[in-house]
Amino acid sequence: MQLTTGTPARAGIVITPDATLEPRLQPPRSLLDSIDRPYLMERLRQGIAGQVVLINAPAGFGKTGLMAAAFRCFAEPGQRPAWMTLTGRDEDPHLALRGMVAALRRAGAFDGRADPVDLRGLVEALAAEPDRFVLFLDDFCAAKGSAFPALFDEFLRVLPAQVRLVISASGRPGIALSRFRLRGLLAEIQAEHLAFSRGETQRLLGRLLSREELEGFCAVTQGWPALVRLAAPLLAAGPGPDERQALLAGTHAIYADFVHDELLPAIPPDLREAIAACSILDEFPLDLASHLAGFEVAHRAPRDIESLHPVIDPVPRNPGWLRLHPVLRAALASDLAYRSSERISALHAMAAKWFAERGFLEKAVRHAARAGDFVTAADAIRRAGGVKLFIRAGYTVLNAILANLPPEVVHRSATLKLCHALVLSKQGQVPAAREAVEDLKRMARRGGDQAEPFPEQDLFHIEGLINVYEDVNLDGDHIMALERRVAAFGPADTWQCGWIYNHLCIAYTRRGDLAAARIACIKALACYREERTAYGQIFMLVHQGLVGILSGGLSSAILALKEAEALIHATQWSDANLLAIVHMPLGEALYLRGEVAEANRYLTDAMPHMAAGEGWVDLFIRGYGTKARAALRLEGPDAAFVAVDRVDEVAIERHLPRLTTAALLLRIEILTQAGMLESALRLLDQMPGCSDVDGPAPDACMGWPTWRERNEALLNRARLMVRMGEPERAIRLLGRVAALAEASGASLHLLDAALLTVEAAWSAGRPDEALAALQTAVALARPQEILQPFLDAGGSFAQAVRAIVRRFGLSIFAPATARFIARIAGVSFRAPGEGAVTHLLSLRERQVLELLTSGSSNKEIARALGLSDATVKFHLKNVYAKIGVSRRGIAVALASEIGLVDKPQRTAARALPC
Incomplete structure (x- = not known):
């Protein structure tokens, strides 16, 4: 029978029976427990109400599982689901049409009639059906080649209104769907919809991971369902430390097997080879991938790359650059390392040359050092501006680069020696850093022929940083000198201005001019944003948080610190010291809001990193001060004094007399709070x-x-x-x-x-x-x-x-003020170990209020307590006056809020089945 859909080339395709189709006409078997994801099911249900649903994501995102769940759930009167899993055999249109007919026949189509034998007959038979048929086509891209997609396009052009299609594909399906999209009849479910959220990952893993481990695991897997499911049973089995670390870091062999079995075969061979070479890179453009692979891949259309999301993803705010999924990158890098270390060194050398030629000097340094080309690395550091690299790329990058350079290379260069002084100061080795700076100043005074320009501006900046770490107090003249210096720079000198405004912020904060400190902080942050340096922005956001806390702007301080934390996770995730610097003021802010246990957890994690690698006195004072106060609230005076003892130890280790003074004041505060007044007074009088x-x-x-x-x-x-x-x-x-x-x-x-x-x-x-x-x-x-x-x-x-x-x-206060005072009263008047307020109301007044809260009338309260109605009214009048209300409904709500009575239990709504 001839096709009548306008393509004679397809005419004469005849459908013949094939008994091997049967296993492909039902969803594949699975023993995994499914996670209830009603929002996806609803999205799919709404898509079927249109006409076509395309589920497009790489392998392992749960496309088949979602379709199988829908196949089972959507069978209802008047709607018949049919299933077909496509394979490579379906490149042949004869076999593909045969499979679709068999799937529809299994669902109840063509009842009492012969099977259609060609595409026109299939369309006519479906148009005559009284019921709606939902045809699920799983793994559409398995039918490689162009014959079947071309035939399917013909089917789409004449698709009967009562036929619905649900198609899953691991790449671009190669069929024309735009007209369905324009008519609002196409629903698309992509990888970002299928990825597990943090909550879903936690639900699947239960209590197998700590909060920090869960955050790291989510960052590595990025919600890829297959990776989470692969890890879950291994984590539940209690793996050893090394295996557990590999599971959490995305380097476990089980992930590599998944990548090789399911993921890489779907990527075109040329692109697969190119991204394997790019596994040494954090991010890359396609022309660099071509350079490393040795053949051209930059010609690929953007749609080819987009179809691989999130296996290969565009880099935000960096158009044209791509990055690999962490697990894919780890698997490819492992393959490279297994095959040849010489190949890895060669790739790093090629990358260093490519980056250097295009002015990406920080990246050039990193890859040159990894290739063992220290001459190129040292030259690139100098070309990158020396210590500017610190602000642009971060301490960990600079430290890692210098660690890969032989000492003789470092000491032959004034720029590299100054970078080394910076690293020493950030490691807490401030005396050694000071000695390196003084040596450089002696070198400058001696003069003579220099192989490179002397980094005078950088020396000024690093000496200022060391002054901060040595707690040198800048007087008014020094501050005015800094103001004059920054005023002499032009609008283009953003790096120089940012550094000086940074120091002015510290100087004004120490001087006690918080308004000027805030202005300097904002200017420095603007400079670093102009430079697009995340590291500099993080530090100024920390300053913004510190100044905000001191000046009482807690909300804006927390916003700034949260932004800094997000920047670290995005750009400086390996710098534990930097994260500790952010978490210290964040812990202080949480403490001020009453989240004592959470603040204590932040500070317990942060302060050891601070003590090991930071030298800024103000951070020590505020971090350890909050830690001691939290310990006093949670564990008592002894624990608080242990925290103060640690402050003294750090002060002695770092030769910081101001920190010793701050520790003594903190000790006096804790003695006073603990009621040891005479001891506190003796210490204070000695100061x-x-x-x-x-x-x-x-x-x-x-x-x-x-x-x-x-x-x-x-x-x-x-x-x-x-x-x-x-x-x-x-x-x-x-x-x-x-x-x-x-x-x-x-x-x-x-x-x-x-x-x-x-x-x-x-x-x-x-x-x-x-x-x-x-x-x-x-x-x-x-x-x-x-x-x-x-x-x-x-x-x-x-x-x-x-x-x-x-x-x-309370009635004399404004409503918002009254609520806040009531909240303070509800906590302040709570006796230790008790669950209710015990002092604001008398015993009888509390009894009356409790019965009032339970819904009792005045008469019922009187009967329950053996009182007269007048006495109950008298007690209620007293209660209303004490908590500042005038009506019983408000009294009940406010009393529950401030802890005078237990909050009334609400009847839980029964969950309705979906």
């Missing part, structure tokens, strides 16, 4: 600058290293005065602290002063001043959700707040 505390607010730091130590000392003194019965003196001193903090923009110290003033004013019999101080504290804290300083203020503060609420009621 210089703590004797004259009743005079006017000074402009200088009264002999203290910086304004922070001065303010901390004054706050410690005021806290001791309050606790030792001298509230009037404390109030005067706290006024000075508030003036100093306000002048420098240090809102965090201003908050601490306000909290102590609440306690002191109430103790001195000044309720109006106590109320005003509480309002000030809440105004500073509430917009930023700062909670922990209220809790750290201690029991005396809690009693003062309770008394203020009883005296004035």
